[in-house]
Every structure is written in structure tokens, then in C-alpha cells.
Amino acid sequence: MWATREWDNVDVSLIPSITLEQAVEIGFTYIGGQQQNDQFIELPHLEIIPFSRDGWDGTIGEGYEYHLVWAFSFRRPNYLNTWEFLVEAHSGELLALQDTNYYTTKKITGAIYPYTNDGCGVEGKAMMTPMIFADTGFSPPNQHTNLGGIYDYIAGWAITNLYGLYSNICDVSANDCTEYTGCSPIYEYSNTGDIDLEGRDGEHDKDYPLGHSEGDTFSTRTVTYELGYLNAIARGWLNSQESNHFLDMQLTSRVNDCGISCNASYWIDDNMFLFGRSTDECGNTGEILSLIDHEWGHALDEHDANGTAMNPTEAFPDIVANYRTYGSCVGRGLCIGLTTNYCYKPGFYCTAWHCPVQNSDSHFGHNCYQYGDCCSDCTEIRDSDYAKHASGMPHTISNWSCPVCGGIPHCAAIPVTEAAWDLVMRDLQSFPFNYDKNTAFEIGQRLLYTGSGNILNWYSSNCSSPDPYSGCNADSGYKQWLAADDDNGDINDGTRRI
Numbered sequence: 214m215w216a217t218r219e220w221d222n223v224d225v226s227l228i229p230s231i232t233l234e235q236a237v238e239i240g241f242t243y244i245g246g247q248q249q250n251d252q253f254i255e256l257p258h259l260e261i262i263p264f265s266r267d268g269w270d271g272t273i274g275e276g277y278e279y280h281l282v283w284a285f286s287f288r289r290p291n292y293l294n295t296w297e298f299l300v301e302a303h304s305g306e307l308l309a310l311q312d313t314n315y316y317t318t319k320k321i322t323g324a325i326y327p328y329t330n331d332g333c334g335v336e337g338k339a340m341m342t343p344m345i346f347a348d349t350g351f352s353p354p355n356q357h358t359n360l361g362g363i364y365d366y367i368a369g370w371a372i373t374n375l376y377g378l379y380s381n382i383c384d385v386s387a388n389d390c391t392e393y394t395g396c397s398p399i400y401e402y403s404n405t406g407d408i409d410l411e412g413r414d415g416e417h418d419k420d421y422p423l424g425h426s427e428g429d430t431f432s433t434r435t436v437t438y439e440l441g442y443l444n445a446i447a448r449g450w451l452n453s454q455e456s457n458h459f460l461d462m463q464l465t466s467r468v469n470d471c472g473i474s475c476n477a478s479y480w481i482d483d484n485m486f487l488f489g490r491s492t493d494e495c496g497n498t499g500e501i502l503s504l505i506d507h508e509w510g511h512a513l514d515e516h517d518a519n520g521t522a523m524n525p526t527e528a529f530p531d532i533v534a535n536y537r538t539y540g541s542c543v544g545r546g547l548c549i550g551l552t553t554n555y556c557y558k559p560g561f562y563c564t565a566w567h568c569p570v571q572n573s574d575s576h577f578g579h580n581c582y583q584y585g586d587c588c589s590d591c592t593e594i595r596d597s598d599y600a601k602h603a604s605g606m607p608h609t610i611s612n613w614s615c616p617v618c619g620g621i622p623h624c625a626a627i628p629v630t631e632a633a634w635d636l637v638m639r640d641l642q643s644f645p646f647n648y649d650k651n652t653a654f655e656i657g658q659r660l661l662y663t664g665s666g667n668i669l670n671w672y673s674s675n676c677s678s679p680d681p682y683s684g685c686n687a688d689s690g691y692k693q694w695l696a697a698d699d700d701n702g703d704i705n706d707g708t709r710r711i
């Protein structure tokens with residue numbers, strides 16, 4: 214009773230009714246049995262434990278009751294927890310099973326480019342973010358950070374290789390492009406539990422913070438962050454079966470690759486992404502969020518309900534990027550030069566692009582050519598907003614896909630991506646819906662993820678027929694999104710919004 218302010222008469226028998234061995238068996242039976250390597254931290258012993266009495270009416274001296282208990286604690290290999298059992302020594306009831314460790318919350322952070330890497334506006338400059346689902350170097354259940362980059366820490370060295378739950382990175386920035394010499398190490402650590410991978414605005418490609426490992430580059434951190442974030446978005450709408458377990462996979466990304474400069478790619482056979490290092494003409498594609506989103510969209514498309522790519526193949530990845538970033542331009546920051554085919558065709562210049570918030574004469578890139586209808590505010594190949602083109606007109610099957618595209622999937626996808634952008638930015642935000650922007654995009658995300666799994670052909674077109682319009686095939690984007698928007702299984706009596 215030393216230092217105790219309030220107590221009751223201890224009227225419990227101090228002779229236990231069950232043995233130490235019985236108490237241990239009761240405790241371990243509750244968690245499926247004792248295992249060979251379980252290690253006792255506190256050996257079983259008797260204690261008198263005060264409990265507040267059930268239904269106490271406030272009478273002085275009646276508030277507590279006492280139990281004689283067998284108390285013991287143990288640890289199990291590969292778990293940090295210290296589990297304590299309290300078994301009532303007369304009734305044999307298991308009164309408590311609790312983890313007695315005191316945890317602190319620690320974090321793994323680093324700098325990324327939050328939208329693009331072109332230095333224009335806050336969206337084009339480096340910012341600190343959590344490293345999502347990153348490895349920590351500790352045992353389960355604390356082996357990864359969460360969506361906020363934090364995890365439970367007790368003691369010891371935290372080490373991350375960014376070998377995460379859904380992503381691992383091979384940074385080839387040290388390769389000189391004549392031979393493949395493997396991945397640069399990513400090895401960041403601290404003895405406080407907090408790891409800051411750092412990174413400063415203006416660094417690109419193979420730049421890494423002083424004193425850090427060579428693979429700790431902007432594209433390494435940006436891809437790690439974005440693949441975790443995309444996984445979390447998709448997981449909000451799809452379960453792992455619906456993605457054929459794609460959402461459970463750890464995907465490899467090779468960043469700073471010099472064989473794929475000015476581009477990015479998804480290799481389906483290896484479930485691997487490639488992102489190119491910068492050149493005089495192009496920004497680093499692993500530092501541009503919408504390009505990471507686009508490639509990941511290809512990967513999900515290959516693993517969705519019907520398991521095959523939609524036609525045209527480029528529509529779904531662009532909508533993934535548009536809806537994720539709230540931006541119609543896919544790849545802002547890629548066209549920093551004048552001579553790539555993306556920005557410029559011989560004899561066909563589009564205008565230089567200036568940073569609108571920096572009031573500067575120096576241009577940050579060139580507006581995209583987009584198969585002959587110049588973009589007005591996008592330094593990459595495509596903009597999904599028809600109003601941001603020289604023509605200012607929606608692109609359709611009859612005025613665009615048939616006469617212009619010649620089967621090029623990036624071109625033929627444009628009527629689809631413009632329709633999807635128009636839905637969230639205009640239709641859902643105006644009469645009769647009048648949703649705010651966030652709600653409109655959330656509805657769009659839902660239709661995109663729950664409604665696209667069985668799309669095979671976004672539209673069907675027979676360009677030699679007099680009327681090539683058709684979005685009404687059963688496997689079309691229109692019919693599949695209608696079904697996703699429906700509330701009673703019958704799309705003929707209308708759906709909630711479309």
C-alpha cells in the first residue's frame with residue numbers, strides 16, 4: 214500500500230487454487246499455444262492486483278476489489294512486443310493480455326517533386342514528404358512506415374533501403390550508358406528512429422545529398438512516394454482479388470535510366486517500370502508525377518478484371534494521371550528543349566511556355582504539338598482539356614480519331630481522355646449537380662477504378678462507315694461507367710449521375 218491513496222480491505226485468499234503450470238497453459242491457449250522459442254521475460258509469479266469493482270455505487274471503502282493473479286510476460290522471435298498475461302489464480306480466468314512496451318512514433322521522410330520538376334510554382338519545386346510504406350529495418354509489425362511515413366519505434370538502428378511494401382528502386386544513375394553496372398546503393402539509417410533522406414530543390418538525376426548513399430536521388434524518392442500513394446488510392450476502390458493481386462505486389466522501378474531518356478515504360482513481363490534521366494531536351498521522367506501515374510495505369514490495366522489492355526491503350530493511363538493530379542496536362546516538365554518529336558515537329562513549332570507565376574522572360578519549355586493541335590499550357594505530349602488547344606474544340610471520333618490518328622493509340626485516346634476530364638471539371642461541377650471540385654474528382658476516381666475493369670474498347674469505330682460514332686458497345690467506357698454509376702442494376706431507368 215506504499216504510496217497508495219485509496220484502498221479497500223484485501224480479503225482475497227493468498228493460497229492459489231490453480232497451479233503455475235495451469236496458469237501458463239490458460240494464457241498461451243488463448244493465443245493458440247506456446248511455441249518452442251518463446252522466451253519468458255518475467256517468470257510466472259503471484260501478485261495481488263487491485264481492480265475497480267463493477268457497478269460501484271460510490272460507497273466509501275467499496276470501490277476496489279482484489280485478485281490474486283499469476284503474472285508473467287514473454288517475447289516471441291521476430292516480434293518486438295513484450296506480452297504480459299494476468300491469470301486469476303482462483304477462477305483461472307484470463308484477466309489481461311497486454312503489450313507492455315512503450316513505443317514512440319518515428320518517421321521516414323525525404324524531398325520529392327510534388328507535381329513536376331520544372332521549378333515553376335510550388336508544384337514544380339521540391340518539398341518534404343513522408344516516405345510511404347518504406348522499409349524500416351525492424352521486425353514485424355513495425356517493418357514498414359504507413360501512408361504518413363511513420364512507424365512504431367522502440368530502440369536501435371533504423372535502416373531503410375526503400376525496399377518497401379509495394380515498391381523497390383534500382384537507381385542506375387552511376388551507369389555511364391555504355392554498359393550496365395547495376396543499381397547504386399540506397400542505404401539510409403539513424404539511431405534515433407527518424408530517417409531524413411533529404412534532397413534540395415534544383416537537384417536532379419544523379420544528385421544525392423552530401424553524406425548520403427548514391428541511390429538517394431530525387432527520382433528514387435519521388436517514385437517511392439507516388440507508387441505508395443497510387444496503391445492507397447486504388448485500394449480504396451478495389452480489393453486485391455479485383456486487381457488480380459496487383460495491389461499486393463512489390464513493383465520494381467529502374468530510375469535514371471539512360472536508355473529511355475525522354476520517355477518512361479512499363480515492362481509487363483517483369484512488372485517493372487523504367488524512368489529516364491534528363492537530357493538537354495527532356496526532364497527526368499522519374500521526377501514527374503503524372504508520368505509515374507501514367508505507367509502505373511498501364512500496369513493496373515493489365516491486371517484488372519478482364520486482365521487485358523483496353524483499346525486505345527493510352528486512355529486509361531492518362532485518366533489515372535489526370536484524376537490523381539487534378540491536372541489535364543500529362544507530363545508537364547518533359548519538354549524543356551526544342552528538338553524532340555514530343556515538343557516540336559520539323560516545320561511545326563508550338564509556342565514557348567512561360568511560368569505563369571514567376572513573371573519571367575525565360576521560358577520553361579515548349580507547348581506540346583499533340584498531332585497538329587498545339588497545346589496552350591502543357592509542356593508534354595498531351596493535354597486532356599480540349600479548351601487548352603489551338604482549336605479550342607472537343608476532339609471526336611469523326612473529326613479526330615478517323616482523319617488524324619491512323620491508329621496511333623496516344624492520339625486515338627484523346628476523345629476518351631477529353632470526355633473523362635470534361636465529366637469531372639465541367640459536367641459534375643455545373644447544373645444540376647453543382648459538386649465542388651473535390652467531390653467531382655472523387656466521383657470520377659470511383660467510376661475510373663470500379664467501372665473500368667471490364668472495358669475492352671473505349672469506343673468502337675469503323676472509319677469507313679458513314680457514321681463512325683459508337684460508344685455503345687457493351688464493353689465501352691460509356692456503358693461500363695454507366696453500370697458503375699447505377700444504383701439498382703438497371704441502367705435503362707437512369708443512373709445516379711450520368
Ligand SMILES: [Zn+2]
Pocket residue numbers: 507511527530
Ligand atoms: Zn502509355
